[in-house]
Amino acid sequence: MPKMDEAQKTARIDSLQEELTGLITAVRTETDSKKRRKMIAQIGAYNRKIDTIKSGKMLSREAKRDLVAYSFIAPNFIGFCVFTLIPIVFAFALAFMNWDGSNPVQWAGLSNFIKLKDDVFFVAALKNTILYCVGTVPLTMAASLALAIVLNQKVKGRGIFRTLSFFPYVASLVAITSVWKMLFHPSKGPINNLLYTVFHVPQDKLPQWFTGGLVLLSMILFSIWKYMGYYMVIYLAGLQGIPGELYEAASLDGATTWQKFRYVTWPQLSSTTFFVVVMLTINCFKVYDVAIMLAAGGNGTLTESSTVLVYYIYQKAFIDWNLGYSSAVAMVLFLLVLLVTIIQFRGQAKRDRV
């Protein structure tokens, strides 16, 4: 801003003031609400300008306030922008390209997506991922809710029980899956040993937990075990938000334990359940580690019976360097997550209205 002497300053303020009065009279007569709102905003801008000139400072109070606020956000936002937002935009574009990472990018249009539907491996990955979700989401939800209700009772040592049930969540996958693979070892593991000696399952009928049809079941069981503690804590927080009077009132009305759950706990937890289901679904769709650790053979590859979407994204990008195609698979993953979130959101909104 150029320096101004006093005379110039007053002249400038006067002219601004004049325009401002003109605007104010115009607003009074304006009927279109949209235009009106615009004008009111303009009036604010004029007032700020006048204030700035009057005070003689470079920055108005608002500008200063904004700067302070931005300085708080900047460290995180810059990182977030560069390492998250830009790659996301890039990912959408890449799905419509063909690129191997070094040669020039080629426009591919929808061809990547068209190829997907005839890709046997992709279809298997999609099917497995969905099956895994369908198995894991409701079971984990039910288990964690039940656990939360039990741990919300006044029982001795509930702190210890809470801590213990959170252990699997914090434990690293590599470590804990290697234990599972030993426990469920087809020929030597204690689980199959138990089935053999106690339940007399014949040797050749002992379940092969990590190959063929059972591998998805193993993944689901493992995931429930590993993640229920986390969702239990979320449910526990939700349960503690339910006012005690509701239960007292229900008791006075002679409600049974089941009725109390059905008509007090469950409806009161609806927003918690919404959150749990959305988080669970997102986390299930992005399953990768569990499959790799439990089902991959010695060379670290997954077969059609155990492959999942993220594995295929990884495979197509970092092994085959077919980046466009890999991004198309990623878009399918994104759409699935989006779809589930929207459906859940709708259901939640409906319930809230009722």
Place this chain on the structure above:
Amino acid sequence: MDACAADAGGEKGVIAYMKSAHKKAVLGKTAVYIILILIALVMVVPFLWMLSASIKSDREVFQMNPFVWIPENPKWSNYSDIWTKIPFGRFVLNTVYLTLVVTFLQLLTSSFAAYSFAKLHFRHKNTLFLAYIATIAMPWQVYMVPQFIMMRKMGLNDKLLAMICLQAFSAFGVFMMKQFYEGIPDDLCEAARIDGMSEYRIYANIMLPLSKPALSTLTIFTFVNTWNDYLGPLIYLKSQEKKTIQLGLKMFISQYSSDYGLIMAGSVLSLIPVLIVFLTLQKYFVEGVAATGLKG
């Protein structure tokens, strides 16, 4: 209903009713305890098995008849061999460095940004926050490929710095801290402003000390996620001396797949730091989850 019937039966009935109610309560309690103990067993047995197997020889690990938790001659050498069979020390150092830096940056930048979103008024606030919200439901796996290409262009391939950039600025942290700060009354900040405190001082002297539950919760999540991350390091960290514990352990498992005792010893070692962090901070944990709106 029961109560009415008891009234009709007179005093005897009342006593009988109370007795049966008491019996019911005791039965209920017992059932709850049995369920709890069963659950606790399911949760803990794999860990106990891990501990037990880590001091066994490969032959003893699967020995069932008789099964012993502690072998006669515990093979403590498993715990020393793991450091020489693979560069376990290097992996530990890398992981510790990565986890500490990421957790520190995450806590600092998220709480900083969250303060602004929760307590300050400024232009484009909603637009900026929308950018965060919109990416919360976006799985990282959707954009990990373009992110990698970008990092490679920036010369960050095979650098620990890449992992730091990747994990230190999450939308999740900002969202969580913002929810928590919104629960702190505005009057507190207003009073401090009237006293002439700058926003930075308010953040440091008033907000931060109040947000222990939220910071603890975020620490647990960030620490656990960074420490246990597998796919991220797998994509970025290629050379042996850059690898993290998870990668190293996985590599060891595929190389020596039948050295069960050693694998278990390595696994136990890899769990200790996360468990320590979790156990020290867990008293704030349920409170933190409740107050940060993680429950939805």
